[in-house]
Amino acid sequence: MQPNPDSEIENESNYTASKYRTPDGAPSDIVIFTITSTERAAGKKALPERDLQVLLIQRKNWPYEGKWALPGGFCGEDESMYDCARRELAEETGVAEVHLEYFNVYSEPKRDPRGWMISHAFFALVHERYLAERKAQDDAADVRLFPVSEALAMELAFDHRVILRDALAKIRENMLATTIAKEFLPAEFTIGELYQVIRTVVPDFAEQNFIRKITSTQSRQGILEEVTDEQGRGKLSNRYSQRAAQLYRFTDYKPRLSIYG
Amino acid sequence: MQPNPDSEIENESNYTASKYRTPDGAPSDIVIFTITSTERAAGKKALPERDLQVLLIQRKNWPYEGKWALPGGFCGEDESMYDCARRELAEETGVAEVHLEYFNVYSEPKRDPRGWMISHAFFALVHERYLAERKAQDDAADVRLFPVSEALAMELAFDHRVILRDALAKIRENMLATTIAKEFLPAEFTIGELYQVIRTVVPDFAEQNFIRKITSTQSRQGILEEVTDEQGRGKLSNRYSQRAAQLYRFTDYKPRLSIYG
DNA sequence: CTAATAGTGTCTTTAAGACATTATCAC
DNA sequence: GTGATAATGTCTTAAAGACACTATTAG
Numbered sequence: 001m002q003p004n005p006d007s008e009i010e011n012e013s014n015y016t017a018s019k020y021r022t023p024d025g026a027p028s029d030i031v032i033f034t035i036t037s038t039e040r041a042a043g044k045k046a047l048p049e050r051d052l053q054v055l056l057i058q059r060k061n062w063p064y065e066g067k068w069a070l071p072g073g074f075c076g077e078d079e080s081m082y083d084c085a086r087r088e089l090a091e092e093t094g095v096a097e098v099h100l101e102y103f104n105v106y107s108e109p110k111r112d113p114r115g116w117m118i119s120h121a122f123f124a125l126v127h128e129r130y131l132a133e134r135k136a137q138d139d140a141a142d143v144r145l146f147p148v149s150e151a152l153a154m155e156l157a158f159d160h161r162v163i164l165r166d167a168l169a170k171i172r173e174n175m176l177a178t179t180i181a182k183e184f185l186p187a188e189f190t191i192g193e194l195y196q197v198i199r200t201v202v203p204d205f206a207e208q209n210f211i212r213k214i215t216s217t218q219s220r221q222g223i224l225e226e227v228t229d230e231q232g233r234g235k236l237s238n239r240y241s242q243r244a245a246q247l248y249r250f251t252d253y254k255p256r257l258s259i260y261g
Numbered sequence: 262m263q264p265n266p267d268s269e270i271e272n273e274s275n276y277t278a279s280k281y282r283t284p285d286g287a288p289s290d291i292v293i294f295t296i297t298s299t300e301r302a303a304g305k306k307a308l309p310e311r312d313l314q315v316l317l318i319q320r321k322n323w324p325y326e327g328k329w330a331l332p333g334g335f336c337g338e339d340e341s342m343y344d345c346a347r348r349e350l351a352e353e354t355g356v357a358e359v360h361l362e363y364f365n366v367y368s369e370p371k372r373d374p375r376g377w378m379i380s381h382a383f384f385a386l387v388h389e390r391y392l393a394e395r396k397a398q399d400d401a402a403d404v405r406l407f408p409v410s411e412a413l414a415m416e417l418a419f420d421h422r423v424i425l426r427d428a429l430a431k432i433r434e435n436m437l438a439t440t441i442a443k444e445f446l447p448a449e450f451t452i453g454e455l456y457q458v459i460r461t462v463v464p465d466f467a468e469q470n471f472i473r474k475i476t477s478t479q480s481r482q483g484i485l486e487e488v489t490d491e492q493g494r495g496k497l498s499n500r501y502s503q504r505a506a507q508l509y510r511f512t513d514y515k516p517r518l519s520i521y522g
Numbered sequence: 523c524t525a526a527t528a529g530t531g532t533c534t535t536t537a538a539g540a541c542a543t544t545a546t547c548a549c
Numbered sequence: 550g551t552g553a554t555a556a557t558g559t560c561t562t563a564a565a566g567a568c569a570c571t572a573t574t575a576g
């Protein structure tokens with residue numbers, strides 16, 4: 001039986017602060033993902049190289065001084081965990097209006113040498129356009145983007161490698177099961193771009209006739225719609241190709257996925 | 262900027278316990294679901310009535326004395342949150358080997374009048390056969406099963422109504438997206454039973470040709486297999502029907518769900 | 523025979539899968 | 550014309566959807 005404040009308390013008047021050991025902190029850690037895109041050949045119209053990256057900070061203090069770690073910070077009594085994460089994210093990247101999602105708690109005893117710290121892990125999906133400014137203005141350079149594969153091979157502080165691994169698994173799942181691809185895309189995008197974003201996060205996603213399926217009713221299930229002009233003609237883009245491609249946008253529709261058909 | 266122990270610490274030797282406000286406790290709360298089944302007519306072979314129920318405890322102490330609440334308890338320094346939840350679940354129900362899954366953190370300021378409590382919510386899926394003994398041996402009766410719809414209409418302690426609502430949404434999602442239906446079924450079951458369990462949790466799930474779809478390759482996707490005897494003949498059950506029905510079991514296969522086809 | 527559930531026949535519509543072919547157009 | 554991406558044609562196979570029909574068997 002663990003200590004339980006209830007067991008010794010009869011009513012409010014004799015309530016005393018717990019005599020039991022309490023946590024030394026409730027931090028949040030944030031796995032900030034972005035997809036960078038770099039032109040493959042200058043002047044040529046071709047889809048860019050895309051790469052899934054994660055933002056890490058280099059620690060200045062004990063413990064794990066000098067080691068790379070996930071950004072994060074301690075929660076205050078006057079805020080929720082989500083507020084805490086949003087605040088830390090804003091401090092780290094300067095942006096607030098991005099996809100931020102809680103995904104797990106990390107509470108193994110002794111995971112933090114400073115004491116009993118129960119960490120709450122979030123992932124954020126940030127379009128590279130938001131990180132561009134930030135990277136420019138901060139040359140202090142203990143903040144950097146790493147390709148996810150590289151970060152996973154590093155010796156990160158605390159249990160942050162495990163957290164990163166779990167976050168990656170989660171966004172892979174969500175990339176196929178939800179419309180989070182939109183976080184990495186402009187509001188209007190081509191099927192080629194969408195396919196590339198999905199493949200960047202989930203490399204083994206391979207659909208032969210992707211454009212065919214996404215265009216048909218059942219697979220798309222209403223999650224996408226064609227962008228049209230006032231006359232109802234399709235709006236096109238030739239940013240990545242000579243032949244202009246139809247632009248699409250995500251609708252608000254969230255399909256319900258089922259293994260039972 | 263929030264308090265951050267890091268900011269005043271240079272190395273291990275001068276590390277001091279945080280001067281900042283720390284949480285007063287890290288509890289876990291567990292939403293224990295079960296499906297009860299009651300015979301509709303004695304002697305007649307018919308599928309039972311099934312009902313989704315949740316286990317609640319009646320509080321004996323301040324705060325919320327007399328109110329119904331989710332079972333749970335405080336985490337110790339020497340255990341993880343999951344261990345804590347498993348321990349509390351075992352104390353409450355006497356069972357350990359059940360599906361127990363973490364799903365969210367509840368940390369709104371002032372959610373607990375005793376202090377700053379960051380609660381970690383789990384749901385457990387328990388077959389009614391495990392709760393039967395328990396209910397028999399404990400007539401002290403501040404522990405009871407409630408139909409979920411009824412519990413949601415009650416005024417529960419703390420923010421437990423919100424937690425229950427979220428847990429219900431989560432298991433509805435998971436009932437269709439994963440094989441958690443197995444937690445409410447015997448190892449071998451008929452398609453009729455499976456359909457009924459799904460409908461008990463997700464009432465608006467309606468598939469006209471359910472047996473047709475589940476039997477075909479694509480929808481089932483290998484999640485189910487027919488139970489056969491040594492000669493490869495189908496194993497049948499006539500527990501719920503005059504005409505014997507084929508028995509199925511879940512395989513270990515976890516299909517990957519995708520909105521992109 | 524009846525009641526209650528299990529399972530099939532059959533037809534129509536729709537989607538999936540493969541893959542070759544055509545379209546566009548800056549350079 | 551070339552190169553790169555976008556999109557369609559066509560054929561085959563498989564699944565979805567509807568719904569009426571047959572099967573089984575304790576009581």
